[in-house]
Amino acid sequence: MSASSERSAPKLTRVVGALAEATGMREAKLNELVRIGDGGLLAEVLRITGDRATLQVFEETMGVALEEPVAREGEPLSIELGPGLLGSVIDGIGRPLSELAALTGDFILPGASAPTLDKTKRVTFTPGLVEGIAVHEGDVLGTVVERGGFEHRILVPPGRQGQVTKFFGGERALSEPIATLADGSSLFLTQRWAVRRPRPIAGRKDASRPFLTGQRVFDFLFPIAEGGTVAVPGGFGTGKTVIEQSLAKYAEADVVVYIGCGERGNEMAEVLHEFARLKDPRHGRPVLDRTVLVVNTSNMPVAARESSVYLGLTIAEYFRDQGYRAAVMADSLSRWAEALREIGSRLQEMPGEEGYPTYLASRAAKLHERAGRVTCLGGPQREGSVTLISAVSPPGGDFSEPVTQSCLRVAGALWALDPELAHQRQFPAVDWHTSYSLYAEAMGQAFDASCDPGWSKARAEIVELLQRDGELREVASVVGPEALEDKDRLLLTAASIAREVVLGQSAFDPNDAYSPPAKTFRLARAALELFEAGKAAITKGAGYADLDLAQARRALAMMRDAPATELDARAAEVSQRIATLWRGGAS
Amino acid sequence: MSARQVARTYRGARAAAGPLVYVGAAQRAALGEWVTLKAKGQPPLRGQVIDAGRDLSVVQVLEDTLGLEPAGVEIELTGELAHAVVGKDLLGRALSGAQDPRDGQPRPIGEAIRPLWGAPLNPTQRLPPSDFIETGISAIDGMNTLVRGQKLPVFSGPGLPALELAATIVENARAPRGEPFAVVFCAIGITERETRTFLDRFAASGALERSVLYLNQAQDPTIERLLAPRAALACAEHLAFVHGLHVLVVLADITHYCEALREVAAAREEVPGRRGYPGYMYTDLASLFERAGVVKGKPGSVTQLPILTMPDDDITHPIPDLTGYITEGQVVLSRELHRRGVFPPVDVLPSLSRLMNAGIGKGRTVPEHRKWADQLYALYARGREARMMVAIVGEAGLSPSDRRALALAEAFERELVNQGTHRRTIAETLETGWRLMDRVPREDLIKLSDELLATRPSQRAEAQRKEA
Numbered sequence A: 001m002s003a004s005s006e007r008s009a010p011k012l013t014r015v016v017g018a019l020a021e022a023t024g025m026r027e028a029k030l031n032e033l034v035r036i037g038d039g040g041l042l043a044e045v046l047r048i049t050g051d052r053a054t055l056q057v058f059e060e061t062m063g064v065a066l067e068e069p070v071a072r073e074g075e076p077l078s079i080e081l082g083p084g085l086l087g088s089v090i091d092g093i094g095r096p097l098s099e100l101a102a103l104t105g106d107f108i109l110p111g112a113s114a115p116t117l118d119k120t121k122r123v124t125f126t127p128g129l130v131e132g133i134a135v136h137e138g139d140v141l142g143t144v145v146e147r148g149g150f151e152h153r154i155l156v157p158p159g160r161q162g163q164v165t166k167f168f169g170g171e172r173a174l175s176e177p178i179a180t181l182a183d184g185s186s187l188f189l190t191q192r193w194a195v196r197r198p199r200p201i202a203g204r205k206d207a208s209r210p211f212l213t214g215q216r217v218f219d220f221l222f223p224i225a226e227g228g229t230v231a232v233p234g235g236f237g238t239g240k241t242v243i244e245q246s247l248a249k250y251a252e253a254d255v256v257v258y259i260g261c262g263e264r265g266n267e268m269a270e271v272l273h274e275f276a277r278l279k280d281p282r283h284g285r286p287v288l289d290r291t292v293l294v295v296n297t298s299n300m301p302v303a304a305r306e307s308s309v310y311l312g313l314t315i316a317e318y319f320r321d322q323g324y325r326a327a328v329m330a331d332s333l334s335r336w337a338e339a340l341r342e343i344g345s346r347l348q349e350m351p352g353e354e355g356y357p358t359y360l361a362s363r364a365a366k367l368h369e370r371a372g373r374v375t376c377l378g379g380p381q382r383e384g385s386v387t388l389i390s391a392v393s394p395p396g397g398d399f400s401e402p403v404t405q406s407c408l409r410v411a412g413a414l415w416a417l418d419p420e421l422a423h424q425r426q427f428p429a430v431d432w433h434t435s436y437s438l439y440a441e442a443m444g445q446a447f448d449a450s451c452d453p454g455w456s457k458a459r460a461e462i463v464e465l466l467q468r469d470g471e472l473r474e475v476a477s478v479v480g481p482e483a484l485e486d487k488d489r490l491l492l493t494a495a496s497i498a499r500e501v502v503l504g505q506s507a508f509d510p511n512d513a514y515s516p517p518a519k520t521f522r523l524a525r526a527a528l529e530l531f532e533a534g535k536a537a538i539t540k541g542a543g544y545a546d547l548d549l550a551q552a553r554r555a556l557a558m559m560r561d562a563p564a565t566e567l568d569a570r571a572a573e574v575s576q577r578i579a580t581l582w583r584g585g586a587s
Numbered sequence B: 001m002s003a004r005q006v007a008r009t010y011r012g013a014r015a016a017a018g019p020l021v022y023v024g025a026a027q028r029a030a031l032g033e034w035v036t037l038k039a040k041g042q043p044p045l046r047g048q049v050i051d052a053g054r055d056l057s058v059v060q061v062l063e064d065t066l067g068l069e070p071a072g073v074e075i076e077l078t079g080e081l082a083h084a085v086v087g088k089d090l091l092g093r094a095l096s097g098a099q100d101p102r103d104g105q106p107r108p109i110g111e112a113i114r115p116l117w118g119a120p121l122n123p124t125q126r127l128p129p130s131d132f133i134e135t136g137i138s139a140i141d142g143m144n145t146l147v148r149g150q151k152l153p154v155f156s157g158p159g160l161p162a163l164e165l166a167a168t169i170v171e172n173a174r175a176p177r178g179e180p181f182a183v184v185f186c187a188i189g190i191t192e193r194e195t196r197t198f199l200d201r202f203a204a205s206g207a208l209e210r211s212v213l214y215l216n217q218a219q220d221p222t223i224e225r226l227l228a229p230r231a232a233l234a235c236a237e238h239l240a241f242v243h244g245l246h247v248l249v250v251l252a253d254i255t256h257y258c259e260a261l262r263e264v265a266a267a268r269e270e271v272p273g274r275r276g277y278p279g280y281m282y283t284d285l286a287s288l289f290e291r292a293g294v295v296k297g298k299p300g301s302v303t304q305l306p307i308l309t310m311p312d313d314d315i316t317h318p319i320p321d322l323t324g325y326i327t328e329g330q331v332v333l334s335r336e337l338h339r340r341g342v343f344p345p346v347d348v349l350p351s352l353s354r355l356m357n358a359g360i361g362k363g364r365t366v367p368e369h370r371k372w373a374d375q376l377y378a379l380y381a382r383g384r385e386a387r388m389m390v391a392i393v394g395e396a397g398l399s400p401s402d403r404r405a406l407a408l409a410e411a412f413e414r415e416l417v418n419q420g421t422h423r424r425t426i427a428e429t430l431e432t433g434w435r436l437m438d439r440v441p442r443e444d445l446i447k448l449s450d451e452l453l454a455t456r457p458s459q460r461a462e463a464q465r466k467e468a
């Protein structure tokens, strides 16, 4: 090697935390991937100044030394999309964790590389078009049926088109072509996509269909739309993860991408363990078969935490493009923002509020823009959606902080979690006074049409009950509940019952973890009827103490916790209790 | 560092400030490389490269840099990364935070060396924790069950008996099925007196020989506090995943650890986060706390019981706040209960074991455990609310049911939470709870079904009497 080429060979000049610098990088491109050090750790170019480049390193840098080599990879951080993604667990740079375990054992060591999809895997491809046809980007070429029956639609990658001269149906390995085009090029079962770039669509559509969560407090009070976005901020232990997991299990989506971003390893183990065993209530297949897990736990490298969110969104968009309803659970976007902050501060960027980079808000906005309901590119005509549910972990539970605020500015709904409610074990600990959904009215109308015409009305009544309850509780805290009038005491109790049986829902009760809209509605109606009956009795002269509210309450709780097959019987019992609410009031 | 480098020696540092020494042109310096600093007439200092740069590298020095003269110091880059010596021969030993013997015995030889910084456990290799640990403490076993592989911190306040609680747990903790277990205790910046409280109790119970002690006390070097827990955890991982022991790690006090972290950040003039703590404190703490767990196909486990002192009893302070965001629940101590002589003074309301459900129920404790705990919790929460109301409206303003709840809350604190150092089995804990619930009328037990209530001990006794 000549002296001059040696001088210009890229090598490391600085290593600190997740950041490295290299010289000899004049030809590098922004966001290009590089391999650094003797171990070949994956990194990404963040900045280029003349001959020097600043890199963020996706793996642990401990032990990486100056002068070690740097090799350019030529492409930005990308992921391989195709059959085999569902049911898999990948890290923030797209490596399957099970492959990593095979390579480095129980602990993840830097420098291992493993492709997202196993290219030797064989699947059965069924062409859906005839040879000779001209295809364009986004067209469905055919299908592969995956484990559990999921129909994986194979698309013409964005930017490609041509006339198909031959299809290769039947059993194919992921590495083999499935079609040849007139220009001699091939199409494959998989396609690569640079994760930081949104995948193209034909057009955006209105959010008009409810995204069914199976959680009463959301479906009934703060519903979101398919393709909508919601921020779920809450202090530690307020129930963000339980909500994300419950939605991942039960929400009406075809595909769920669960991004464990900077959270706990045990939680990921639990998700894997549980999702493999739990059957989807709609078609009886394991929930894991519709799930992709993207995992960067809090002890994994911080730069890969930043990328994990884009990786997850790209996967969701890919299934959206096939015409599916994808949902992304991001737990937690605060960790993503903190990763930005950590890298930004190492880059000595001018810090904005609380040390976060000044571009936090715009990055958060872009990220939320990747959700939505869309008309997909290509034929046949189809629509798909990405719904984004993001947990936010505000320091000290204070929502005025930059990450919560950046998310709220762009999210369509706020499910605010309250530590006070969590302490009272009122779960989900959704603060109904501060939470809101911009989709509420439209979704209410949709539920009126699809579930019960009385849905919106019942919702308004429950909202009012909770509102009055808030006011009265303030009075009661000053004068004591005994000093209130009977009808007000009744209202307090009715609201307390509504909180317990309508809004309250244990994620761990096998019968109630998932509540279909019909059950949600019946419980809400029953609570309102109880309140009405109490009011009527008091008007007719009954005292508060004459009402047998405790029995009615217990009956309602039993209805809530009953298996689906017993719901009718329990509902009848509730009606019975309501009819005999006034002990002395035999008609 | 793929291949170990040879040692290189340089004379003269560019600058020094607090715990940091700045070295120019340290060739092929590696991040995390171990450094020895020698100055004439002084014992050598040890440090680590925390920023490797072609023009300038930053070395964080463990020991006190008092009197260090940068220009004259000899700097040796050792070519090695910080590591921990681990092995079964460490059981019964006391070491410093830098792993020097503190018990007058020779340096342990160990069976292996592990990188001090550890590596993240692959999440797919974890088993979800699910084995109940009986601590003998009702407020924990009954209400906030600890599970093997969990990290459950104790949130304490200045002067509250967190270490006594930890000592009691360590003395009492029984692994189910009597499997082999060990204790790793890591003192981080706590006083001699605090260390004694723990060790004396511990020695008396004869548990010392199955434990490893890492002691960094208040008078010991500050920066060593950043290494001590990592050495302790490396050792715990070895004992657990190589020898199959169930290891309980007590880290005391995380607050001192965080202060050391802040000191380094300030010396580097980093942009401070909340209250001057660095923005990466979450990630840093996670690199400790996440080193708890159970691994597929391995018999042992690492369970962590970190202790932290909430400055000013403020749970929103960044230290407890970030900890709470990483750990799997928390046990919160109450000044009020401590003042009233309740031991352990656990405030059940803000306390929570997030893995409780995995560790209780049929086959683990008793099937009705969850309902039992929920009902007691609800009654107690109601009573605490009533207690607050009394302050405003007086006892007369309470409804009869509020008054009953208030009485129950007092009894709950006196009889269930308070137990001194007496050990209670889970059966005794449950029975104590049922006895409390026997005192309230049926209508107050809204969380329990008739069927379940019929099985409580008092009812069973009644039924037996009737039969007889």
Ligand SMILES: Nc1ncnc2c1ncn2[C@@H]1O[C@H](COP(=O)(O)OP(=O)(O)OP(=O)(O)O)[C@@H](O)[C@H]1O
Pocket: A234, A235, A236, A237, A238, A239, A240, A241, A242, A243, A263, A393, A427, A428, A429, A505, A506, A507, A508, B324, B325, B326, B353, B354, B355
């Ligand atoms: N719907 C629910 N039903 C029953 N229990 C719940 C529910 N939601 C939360 N909990 C309880 O609250 C605990 C904490 O919930 P979770 O782990 O979701 O909190 P988090 O907001 O994600 O906290 P962190 O920010 O620390 O991750 C759970 O372990 C569980 O005990």
Ligand SMILES: [Mg+2]
Pocket: A240, A241, A242, A263, A331
């Ligand atoms: Mg969480």
